[in-house]
Amino acid sequence: MEKTGIHPGGEHAHVHVHGAGEHHEEELGFWRKYVFSFDHKVIGIQYAVTGLLFLLFGFTLMMIMRWQLAYPGKPIPLIGAWLGQDRAPMGIMLPEFYNQLGAMHGTIMVFLGVVPLAVGGFGNFVMPLQIGAPDMAFPKLNMMSYWVYFLGGVTMLASFFQRGGAAQSGWTSYPPLAVISPGQTLWLVGMIFLITSSLLGSVNFITTIVQLRAKGLSYMRLPFFVWAQFVTAFLLLLAFPPLEAAGILQLMDRLAGTSFFMPSGLVVSGKPLTIAGEGNPLMWQHLFWFLAHPEVYVLILPAMGIVSEVIANNTRKPLWGYKALVYSVVFLGFMSFIVWAHHMFMTGMGTTMSAFFQTTTMIISIPSVVILTALLLSLWGASIRFTTPMLFALAFLPMFGIGGLTGLPLGLAPSDIHLHDTYYVIGHFHYVVAPGTIFALFAGIYYWFPKATGRKMNDMLGAIHFWGSFICINLVFMPMFIQGLGGMNRRMYDGGLQYAHNAGLLKYNVVIGFAAWGLGLFQLPFIYNFFSSLKWGALVDRNPWEATTLEWSAPSPPGHGNFLTEPIVYRGPYEYSMPGSVRDFTPQFEPEKA
Amino acid sequence: MNIPYTVEERPDTGLPNGKLGIWLFLASEVMLFGALFSTYIILRVGAPEWPHGELNVWLGMANTFILIGSSVTMVMAWASLKMHDWGKHRLYLMLTFVLAGVFLVNKYFEYASHWTRGEVPSHSTFLAIYFTLTGLHGLHIVGGMIVMAYFIGPGAKLWQRNPDQFTNRIEFTGLYWHFVDLVWIFLFPVLYLL
Amino acid sequence: MLNYLGLPVQASAHAGEIDEMIVLVHWLMAILFVGWGLFFVYVLFRFRKSANPKASYTGAKGKISKGLEVAVAVIEIVLLVFYAIPAWAKRVKAFPSENEALIVRVVGEQFAWNVQYPGPDGKFGRTDVKLVAPDNPLGLDRRDPDAKDDVTTINQLYLPVDRPVLVHLSSKDVIHSFGLYEMRVKQDAVPGLSIPVWFIPNRIGEYEIACSQLCGLGHFRMRGFVTVQSAADFQKWMNDQLKDLQPAAAATPAATPAATTPR
Amino acid sequence: MHTDRESIRKHVRVYWMIGAALFAFTVITVAVNQVHLAIPLAITVALIIATLKGSMVGSVFMHLSSEKKWIYGALLLTVLFFIVLMSVPLFTQMDNIGTPIGASNPSHAEPPRH
Ligand code: HEA
Ligand code: HEA
Numbered sequence A: 001m002e003k004t005g006i007h008p009g010g011e012h013a014h015v016h017v018h019g020a021g022e023h024h025e026e027e028l029g030f031w032r033k034y035v036f037s038f039d040h041k042v043i044g045i046q047y048a049v050t051g052l053l054f055l056l057f058g059f060t061l062m063m064i065m066r067w068q069l070a071y072p073g074k075p076i077p078l079i080g081a082w083l084g085q086d087r088a089p090m091g092i093m094l095p096e097f098y099n100q101l102g103a104m105h106g107t108i109m110v111f112l113g114v115v116p117l118a119v120g121g122f123g124n125f126v127m128p129l130q131i132g133a134p135d136m137a138f139p140k141l142n143m144m145s146y147w148v149y150f151l152g153g154v155t156m157l158a159s160f161f162q163r164g165g166a167a168q169s170g171w172t173s174y175p176p177l178a179v180i181s182p183g184q185t186l187w188l189v190g191m192i193f194l195i196t197s198s199l200l201g202s203v204n205f206i207t208t209i210v211q212l213r214a215k216g217l218s219y220m221r222l223p224f225f226v227w228a229q230f231v232t233a234f235l236l237l238l239a240f241p242p243l244e245a246a247g248i249l250q251l252m253d254r255l256a257g258t259s260f261f262m263p264s265g266l267v268v269s270g271k272p273l274t275i276a277g278e279g280n281p282l283m284w285q286h287l288f289w290f291l292a293h294p295e296v297y298v299l300i301l302p303a304m305g306i307v308s309e310v311i312a313n314n315t316r317k318p319l320w321g322y323k324a325l326v327y328s329v330v331f332l333g334f335m336s337f338i339v340w341a342h343h344m345f346m347t348g349m350g351t352t353m354s355a356f357f358q359t360t361t362m363i364i365s366i367p368s369v370v371i372l373t374a375l376l377l378s379l380w381g382a383s384i385r386f387t388t389p390m391l392f393a394l395a396f397l398p399m400f401g402i403g404g405l406t407g408l409p410l411g412l413a414p415s416d417i418h419l420h421d422t423y424y425v426i427g428h429f430h431y432v433v434a435p436g437t438i439f440a441l442f443a444g445i446y447y448w449f450p451k452a453t454g455r456k457m458n459d460m461l462g463a464i465h466f467w468g469s470f471i472c473i474n475l476v477f478m479p480m481f482i483q484g485l486g487g488m489n490r491r492m493y494d495g496g497l498q499y500a501h502n503a504g505l506l507k508y509n510v511v512i513g514f515a516a517w518g519l520g521l522f523q524l525p526f527i528y529n530f531f532s533s534l535k536w537g538a539l540v541d542r543n544p545w546e547a548t549t550l551e552w553s554a555p556s557p558p559g560h561g562n563f564l565t566e567p568i569v570y571r572g573p574y575e576y577s578m579p580g581s582v583r584d585f586t587p588q589f590e591p592e593k594a
Numbered sequence B: 001m002n003i004p005y006t007v008e009e010r011p012d013t014g015l016p017n018g019k020l021g022i023w024l025f026l027a028s029e030v031m032l033f034g035a036l037f038s039t040y041i042i043l044r045v046g047a048p049e050w051p052h053g054e055l056n057v058w059l060g061m062a063n064t065f066i067l068i069g070s071s072v073t074m075v076m077a078w079a080s081l082k083m084h085d086w087g088k089h090r091l092y093l094m095l096t097f098v099l100a101g102v103f104l105v106n107k108y109f110e111y112a113s114h115w116t117r118g119e120v121p122s123h124s125t126f127l128a129i130y131f132t133l134t135g136l137h138g139l140h141i142v143g144g145m146i147v148m149a150y151f152i153g154p155g156a157k158l159w160q161r162n163p164d165q166f167t168n169r170i171e172f173t174g175l176y177w178h179f180v181d182l183v184w185i186f187l188f189p190v191l192y193l194l
Numbered sequence C: 001m002l003n004y005l006g007l008p009v010q011a012s013a014h015a016g017e018i019d020e021m022i023v024l025v026h027w028l029m030a031i032l033f034v035g036w037g038l039f040f041v042y043v044l045f046r047f048r049k050s051a052n053p054k055a056s057y058t059g060a061k062g063k064i065s066k067g068l069e070v071a072v073a074v075i076e077i078v079l080l081v082f083y084a085i086p087a088w089a090k091r092v093k094a095f096p097s098e099n100e101a102l103i104v105r106v107v108g109e110q111f112a113w114n115v116q117y118p119g120p121d122g123k124f125g126r127t128d129v130k131l132v133a134p135d136n137p138l139g140l141d142r143r144d145p146d147a148k149d150d151v152t153t154i155n156q157l158y159l160p161v162d163r164p165v166l167v168h169l170s171s172k173d174v175i176h177s178f179g180l181y182e183m184r185v186k187q188d189a190v191p192g193l194s195i196p197v198w199f200i201p202n203r204i205g206e207y208e209i210a211c212s213q214l215c216g217l218g219h220f221r222m223r224g225f226v227t228v229q230s231a232a233d234f235q236k237w238m239n240d241q242l243k244d245l246q247p248a249a250a251a252t253p254a255a256t257p258a259a260t261t262p263r
Numbered sequence D: 001m002h003t004d005r006e007s008i009r010k011h012v013r014v015y016w017m018i019g020a021a022l023f024a025f026t027v028i029t030v031a032v033n034q035v036h037l038a039i040p041l042a043i044t045v046a047l048i049i050a051t052l053k054g055s056m057v058g059s060v061f062m063h064l065s066s067e068k069k070w071i072y073g074a075l076l077l078t079v080l081f082f083i084v085l086m087s088v089p090l091f092t093q094m095d096n097i098g099t100p101i102g103a104s105n106p107s108h109a110e111p112p113r114h
């Protein structure tokens, strides 16, 4: 490198530099175009499809579990024989395999299914389009986060095939159990990959939203979906590192024989453990829930964003109380960092801290109430089009309502005494994540599929998918509240068969089983619809839904760089049925007529 | 359309993308080490007694000097770019790299001495914390060295094509490096002195 | 409402209080859900496209929603201040006095509940992990005078009715949870900690201890039994146990050196 | 930062001075540590000095003394949650109604001798 005193362009006289990730408008090879692409749309689709496949896989695990719960000790039909001696000898599931399925179902659904689809998929694909950006701020980083996530996924899947099987201490991985159980090491390594990926992603999201908003797109003109993604990114950025740290510490406990989470004097199966001791098992729970509570809002906020977009578009009117929505979601994000120990009431919490956490938990329920109220009131005076995305979006409201409301008795320590670790908890959070988030994600898929592919998905199949899923999923989760109130514990290999107080509750396990398998069947129309529409779906133009936000001003599918001309924003995101305008929608990108 | 503000600042935020990006990354790093320090506090408060004089203060102090020094050379490497003094920049950047290396070598001898005395992580809570914290910090050093190596080697070409972007990148590298130094500034008293 | 929730029978003095809270919260939930549900169904019907082709730009007016949200907040505060916080304080603060209460140690392990009664002298004998052996799961040191009269059982918790019970809960290996659904009692058994739990069984009968924290492949079968008897029957049982003790106390188990197991 | 050479020169002088100050403070901490204070006092002193050094690095080397509002915002949020992360688990630990069991340590790894 020769020494240069003088150098070109001291003042950057609008030298339009190719930023991080030099663009190659000229045709790229297959690999750079579809596999190692820097394009946020390609990466978004990669995330979405991978996420969907993991959702399907996680669901399959659960369908196997539900057999064991419905018919404890009976050979699993169809696949039972393939599972192998150390999982299900003669097709009969072993307890350790049941625990593996439970832990991995939770892990996969949360970290490999929903978050990648909701944030990695929709966030990546839609958000830059909605803010009128040509791409993410750091395209190369974007690609890296996908591939690190992919590595994490592979690690998790591989863990099923190691000796002793996958992690089997629940997705919460409480030590000392997790430290002494097989399979945990790969789980921890996988988690570290996934966390790293999310961190890179969130840095990218926040920078993009702050830096790359189009001209005229002020914060109060952002589509609510972007706001949701913005807050979500902050949750990921600041809540995930502590779990990464905790993961490293638990790895140390397993591999280096330290005892961060291992107290002195442990006696496992009659033999004292030879470790230094003096560790603290509850510290793991703090670090885990410091992430995992914000994480649950990571699962719901993008869903709320999607639902808001779909509802505004299909009610043909502005969202009711946009400002209230924005403030609530920001407040929700902030509060979600100080409620985590409501998962730990039973660990011996005293009066002071339990009062603190009960109060914060009650406080955090208020913004959710506000958000739901705003969405419900948005329906008033609307002209509702019952399109497929709208069906799912509408269903989200009462389903999230049930899930959210059942959070309240859990949030009050005394009633949590009875409900903690029962199926009531399972029912609570599945109502928010399954008929809540999953339905919202379906809505998003039906809604943005035309933008991503230039084709529309079939509405007939959509309707079948919706009604079938809606009925089945309620039959799956509603009985869980009855079981929980009756005192049936979660994570029970035999579904609580042995306990007297469960006698009257076992019958529901059969109902739930069939409902779950039915739910599985009703996904087939969707899967078929998804792939067939890629080929035969009705072709659409830029703005099939007659929507107002920026992504609809780009071609469907948008080319590299997204917009043909630099978009300029003239108004708020949901200007539907504006008085005095001919059409019932006035896009953000439409100049005022002089 | 190209991605705007990769070099120049966005008027309303006054920031180029990378500047915000690196700071957000550092924010997450703060939480990472925060969790480890929090664990340290919990374990120490819970421990019956806490060892003192376990570690060699002089080695630790030496490493503190080395890292502080490297922070100065790092910021100088950036300042020389601002003053368009390419030669000085090269000198300072390489110096930073070397200092980082010396830090690791020093650390290696420290580790080795513990190991030979059988003071391994599994030996006690204190040693567990010590090895985990310093080990993780060491990894951050290595990461920083890799980045520097890149800007000393292949990355340096950017200076011809786009000096301002290069200057920015060195600044961001510096921010990261100062953070690593900052972490050590707290690790040193917490582990070696208290 | 209580009858509809299908909660287990109430077998402890404070069960009613807990259930009352559960009922109250569910009333709040029901009202909110039904209220909004009716509104929801109504608007879906009234504002469907065919019925209302032109949407209104302004939409809903008025401050009802504000009122609703405030109402929810107020009710939650009431629940907190007048029910939840005091009720919890009773659980974790107002412990019965040592002399009025029956004191018992319960130690969880994979996958059983070890019970230790202090016996007539009211003192728990010394335990040491080095003494843990198949016939001595608690590692109780019978040479310790306090231990001579300690009654130990496995998965059998006998309690007198209408007398406060103070359980010192801990665990030998992993985290378990001491769940007595009929008593509305649940407390994690955390290794390294001894956590007090108290309640007043007020209903004679047979109940179960359900381990309520995933603790390994035997979690589902980690079941203990609780027998609540009249004070007299309990005394009788206790005396029988003490009689059986004499030989056991004579033959003191030799301290078995801690065998080392690499993990 | 669009700083011309002159102001950079000024900065450079500051950088060296701060470097020197950091060296000095390090010496002080170690010196203080040599005279054995009561543990709580020692901790407070050491941490105060460390915080001082840290803020120097932050404000001067990392230019935090004059940054943009977005970065201040992000850091403020981080600091808030950092404090929560430091304090709340500790408070909860102290508030716990359980009492630690001083189980005799079965392992052969004695607590480190000093
Ligand atoms: C997306 C995920 C998500 C969301 C949004 C929530 C939301 C809430 N959660 Fe939930 N929760 C989980 C996911 C989630 N949770 C998970 C995964 C677990 C279990 C983890 C494990 O142990 O494995 C859990 C566990 C859990 C616990 C621990 C239970 C236990 O282990 O004992 C608690 C306790 O406080 C709790 C409370 C709450 C509260 C108060 C809310 C509040 O935010 C809810 C606020 C919302 C409302 C109050 C709804 C408002 C409704 C209306 C206004 C009516 C609308 C009606 C119609 C439209 C008809 N949750
Ligand atoms: C996001 C989180 C999430 C989601 C969506 C789900 C979804 C479901 N869960 Fe999940 N579950 C958890 C998170 C989740 N779960 C967690 C954290 C636990 C606790 C684990 C533990 O105890 O440690 C748990 C535990 C848990 C249990 C308790 C097990 C036990 O305690 O022993 C049960 C029992 O029935 C259950 C059932 C179900 C069912 C039937 C669904 C159904 O709703 C499934 C719905 C899924 C779909 C409808 C799939 C949609 C996808 C497609 C159709 C793919 C299409 C593909 C292409 C187009 C390519 N779950």
Ligand code: CUA
Pocket: C108, C109, C111, C175, C176, C177, C211, C212, C213, C214, C215, C216, C218, C219, C220, C222
């Ligand atoms: Cu013990 Cu579950």
Ligand SMILES: [Cu+2]
Pocket: A292, A293, A296, A339, A340, A342, A343
């Ligand atoms: Cu929570």
